[in-house]
Amino acid sequence: MEAAPDISILRLLAAFGLLIVPLALSFFLRLGFVRQLFISAGRMTGQLFLMGILLVYLFRWDNPWLNVAWVIVMMFFACFSAMVNSKLSFRHFFLPVFLAYFVGTGLILLFFNKVIVNYENIFTARLVVVVGGMLLGNSLNSTIIGISHYYEAIRKENKRYLYLLSLGANQQEALLPFFREALRAAMRPFIANMATMGIVSLPGMMTGQMLGGADPETAIKYQIAIVLAIFTALTISVALSIFFTSNRAFDDYGILKGSLFRR
């Protein structure tokens, strides 16, 4: 199959032309989005162009160390944006959540590259940077959901937690139901999503590969493998991020520290 034709800058502008519709709606119905829409679309364009330039060099040099370093930078940003979108304090959570991503996504990335794809050089840019980015980007949302759900439930259902403690539960036993519910909340959307994949949506990676000229059969196999990898990576990341933070989140009396939340 031949690769997709390039899109000229002029024709790309036509894509921006599409924005007229949401902009008009936003303007006439006073949705209050006009400014934000411009900024967001602008950021998206700028970031992706920069990423494109960066990818050109990462692919050209294809240095394993550089590739891994770039994935770590992406993890850093993933973690940062997870924090911004939650009410949790940076000081308490940044490092443990980063570590959780590092272990969860890192292990799955190695597994994907070595066991599933079995490419000669598993640290090559197209595997590390591209697959790493997919894993991180897709597990980000669930990790935020999971960790926020956990701490906000303990805060909101404080009486339930304290009741369990008063019934003789040790801390792990009193936290177990919250852990269960947080994992459920994080995993549930993805499980539902998996069931409709291919019917309701053609996933991004597959679309990309096919546009890039790959055989649909290969693209589908990659897609199946990446979906399973993303799911496992996010499960590990959520579980570990709760596990890594839980110890320091409570005082010696078993009470959740108030300083965990941003005001």
Add this chain to the structure above:
Amino acid sequence: MIKLDNVTLSFGDQQLFERLSVEVPAGGRLLISGESGSGKTTLLRMLLGFVLPDRGMVYVDGEQLQVDNVWRLRRKMAYVSQEMQIGKGRVESFIKEIFRFKNNRRIEYRRDKVIALLEDFQLGSGTLDKDLEDLSGGELQRVAIIVTLLLNRQIYLLDEVTSALDQQLKEMIVNYFTNLDDKTLIISSHDKIWHDQGFPTIHLGNNGSST
């Protein structure tokens, strides 16, 4: 014995207790009265080590409450409050899970005993198959009380347990607890029915407190 010794506590600029001292012997009773916001719940939570005093000391069963004994002392107490949050799932699964806690494993789970208590508290045995989230506030509270009775705790901290119940249930619960002669009862309540029992009472005011 339960004792508060010169306990002072404030939240922000609101002073809840100033040099509050009170003592309840083992098997004794204490009624805490006061308006909402006067610190009744906080006082009970302080006994459980869920809230720490700014100054002063808390004694439970004769021991000064500290980091190294708080987990053990909590197991002598049972705490039931007005708006219970128990959790999710079937009632019986919840009760069984409580009995699986490491600290409770030596207590045997006996279904017949649970059902007898449910009936004592005017809940049918069918309650065991209900979902916790489908129970009314009053039912939830009675389930919570039953669980603490099954665990056979020595000290009962009852935080407005009767306020959401009808008169007949109020009387039943008051009778049930006042007949437990060897248990220590610490009760916070607005309800006249508790005040009619003639228990020693402390009154928490909005500016500090008096006995």
